[in-house]
Amino acid sequence: MKYMMFVCTDTEPETDESIVPDIFQWVADNDASGRRVAGNQLVSPSSATTVRVRGGEVLLSDGPFAETKEVIVGFDILECADLDEAIAVAAAHPMAYNGRLELRPYHG
Amino acid sequence: MTDLPDSYGRIVATLIRLTGDWNLAEDCAQEAMAAALERWPRDGTPDNPGGWLMTVARNRAIDVLRRSSVEQTKLREVAMLFHPGEQHEIEDDRLRLIFTCCHPALALDARVALTLRTVAGVPTADIARVFLVGESAMTRRITRAKSKITEARIPYRVPEGQALVERLPGVLAVLYLLFTRGYDADGEPAFADEAIRLARLLTTLMPAEPEVSALLALFLLQHSRRHARRDALGDLVPLDRQDRSRWDHAAIAEGRAILSGAAVTGPYAVQAHIAAGHTAAGSDWVSIAGWYDQLVRIQPTPMVELNRAVAHGYAYGPQAGLALLAGFDGYPAVAIEADLTAKAGDRDRAAALFRAAAAAAPSEVERRALLARAAEL
Numbered sequence: 001m002k003y004m005m006f007v008c009t010d011t012e013p014e015t016d017e018s019i020v021p022d023i024f025q026w027v028a029d030n031d032a033s034g035r036r037v038a039g040n041q042l043v044s045p046s047s048a049t050t051v052r053v054r055g056g057e058v059l060l061s062d063g064p065f066a067e068t069k070e071v072i073v074g075f076d077i078l079e080c081a082d083l084d085e086a087i088a089v090a091a092a093h094p095m096a097y098n099g100r101l102e103l104r105p106y107h108g
Numbered sequence: 109m110t111d112l113p114d115s116y117g118r119i120v121a122t123l124i125r126l127t128g129d130w131n132l133a134e135d136c137a138q139e140a141m142a143a144a145l146e147r148w149p150r151d152g153t154p155d156n157p158g159g160w161l162m163t164v165a166r167n168r169a170i171d172v173l174r175r176s177s178v179e180q181t182k183l184r185e186v187a188m189l190f191h192p193g194e195q196h197e198i199e200d201d202r203l204r205l206i207f208t209c210c211h212p213a214l215a216l217d218a219r220v221a222l223t224l225r226t227v228a229g230v231p232t233a234d235i236a237r238v239f240l241v242g243e244s245a246m247t248r249r250i251t252r253a254k255s256k257i258t259e260a261r262i263p264y265r266v267p268e269g270q271a272l273v274e275r276l277p278g279v280l281a282v283l284y285l286l287f288t289r290g291y292d293a294d295g296e297p298a299f300a301d302e303a304i305r306l307a308r309l310l311t312t313l314m315p316a317e318p319e320v321s322a323l324l325a326l327f328l329l330q331h332s333r334r335h336a337r338r339d340a341l342g343d344l345v346p347l348d349r350q351d352r353s354r355w356d357h358a359a360i361a362e363g364r365a366i367l368s369g370a371a372v373t374g375p376y377a378v379q380a381h382i383a384a385g386h387t388a389a390g391s392d393w394v395s396i397a398g399w400y401d402q403l404v405r406i407q408p409t410p411m412v413e414l415n416r417a418v419a420h421g422y423a424y425g426p427q428a429g430l431a432l433l434a435g436f437d438g439y440p441a442v443a444i445e446a447d448l449t450a451k452a453g454d455r456d457r458a459a460a461l462f463r464a465a466a467a468a469a470p471s472e473v474e475r476r477a478l479l480a481r482a483a484e485l
Contacts, residue, residue: 001261082263083213084271105260 002037002106003086007074007095015098023094030078035089039076070100078103114309115158116141116229119165121201124208125264126189130254132169134226140165141229202227203266203313206306210279211262218253219282220289225250228302238289238299276314280323280376283307287327291334300331321366322377328363329383332356344477347386360387378403382419393423410436418444426452439468443478450485459485 030036045064052059064071074095080086083103090101116137123133140161154160170189209223217239224230236246256262267275283303290300307324314320336350364387367380378399385396400416414436421429426448433445446461462482469475 082261082265083211084263084265084267087213103260107259 001080001082001086003078003080003083004104004106005039005076005078005086005090005093006072006102006104007041007076007093008070008072008100008102010099011069018097020094020097021092026093029092030076030089035078035080035085037077037079039074041074042072044073045071073099114305115161117202117205117227117309118158118198119162120226120229121205122162122193122198123165123169124205125193125197125201127169127173128258128264130226130257132172136165136168136172137161137229139168199313200266202309204264206279206310207266207275208257208262208264210275210282211257212275212278213260213262214253214256216282216285218249219278220285221246221250222253223282223306224286224299224302228306230299230302234298276317276319277374279310280319283310283323284376287330291330297334300327300334303327304331318371319374319376321370322372322374322380325363325366326376326380326383328359328366329380329387332359332363332387338473342473343480344473346477347391352389355387363387372402375403375406378406391422393419397423414441414444418447421448421451439465439470442468446478446481450481455485 027036027039048062048064050061050063050065052061076093078086078089080089083105086103090096090103093101095101119137119140120130120133123136124130127133143164144157144161148154148157166189173189205227206223209226210219214222221235221239224235225232232246232250233243235250236243239246241249266272283306286306287300287303290297290303304324304327307320307327311321311324332355333347333350335356336352336354337345339345363380364384367377367384370377372378372381382396382399382403385392385399388395397416397419400412400419404412404416413432417429417432417436419429420432421444429448430445430452433441433448442461443465446458446465449461450458459482462478462485466475466478466482469478
């Protein structure tokens with residue numbers, strides 16, 4: 001089962017006090033176990049371009065599709081047996097401590 | 109006669125494990141129930157009613173799967189249905205179902221509704237009434253929860269080890285919420301019975317978990333007063349004025365027996381001891397106050413602090429309770445302040461406080477009870 005994990009910042013930066021896991025260790029662990037298929041950090045939303053086609057015309061706009069304070073700063077594609085395994089992988093990510101992670105299952 | 113709701117949950121739980129299809133499992137369980145209601149009065153109850161129901165439901169599932177598709181997966185499911193597993197595995201299915209319905213990735217209300225619908229077989233219309241929504245809205249909510257289980261692949265499994273320690277309180281919280289939905293002034297009394305039934309089942313399935321049996325004891329002790337909590341008009345009767353002969357003394361004995369000698373390992377055991385203190389004549393307030401001192405350390409919520417103030421007010425005099433109320437306002441703090449003020453002998457101030465509490469009460473029965481107290485002064 002594949003899950004897209006969106007790595008997001010949090011507008012309520014009430015961060016966890018405990019020691020935050022190391023991101024490089026997290027990547028190494030999950031690459032080794034085969035649970036992390038791909039992933040990367042993303043450049044800030046100010047460099048985003050939104051693309052639509054309306055009336056046959058390509059419309060571009062500068063910036064993200066929704067102006068929110070919470071922004072997606074990265075993503076990982078996970079391959080996990082079930083949601084519990086994906087939750088365990090997400091809960092070990094440093095951004096779970098000072099941001100938030102959204103797990104979205106692949107369709108079908 | 110077999111316990112039909114119990115069989116319902118058992119069948120649903122096993123068919124979900126075998127087919128992974130929640131809707132199919134529920135439809136087949138319902139059809140088996142309908143067949144029993146039609147045939148048993150005519151042909152007599154079979155020797156093994158639970159087994160009869162399971163066979164009818166399983167055969168129905170095989171029919172549906174065979175007709176619906178020739179896909180490989182469906183055929184595999186049909187094959188699996190012929191081998192439903194060992195008896196112990198079928199017993200475990202109910203625990204799997206409970207843990208899956210109570211998975212923390214589902215919204216809390218959805219967990220309660222799904223548990224009622226699939227484990228206990230409560231009709232959607234009854235669930236909707238308690239949640240104060242229409243039946244179609246409740247159907248959508250339950251359907252959405254089932255879709256998420258399938259789409260996000262929430263595992264059909266009882267967690268083990270540390271994961272079990274983390275997840276069990278969530279399951280107990282769902283049962284507790286279910287119980288309070290039945291116990292609250294404007295609630296659906298049948299839900300309290302349902303919560304007790306599920307807690308009993310969970311106690312059977314997880315006999316080594318002290319908090320599970322403590323929760324059952326808590327339910328039994330609270331529920332023992334159900335016939336004495338209201339007067340003929342449906343108004344709430346305070347504990348000290350209840351007719352003790354109308355308490356369910358068998359339930360009290362069972363609840364106390366569960367608690368005696370059992371370790372106190374969590375909040376439900378502490379609450380059960382508090383409930384047990386209330387079943388003593390006149391309530392054992394010193395003991396109750398002591399348990400609240402423990403509870404406030406593990407659950408420092410406003411509700412616990414307020415109840416602790418009541419207990420101290422009754423155990424050590426109204427001033428002791430009023431001192432612990434400092435800093436609280438609004439409902440129900442004002443109702444407690446009114447009661448302790450009356451106990452302290454300041455009748456005018458107490459009457460005014462009871463009227464203020466009545467104006468802020470969330471339900472009609474509570475409002476009437478508070479106005480009655482004001483009128484007495």
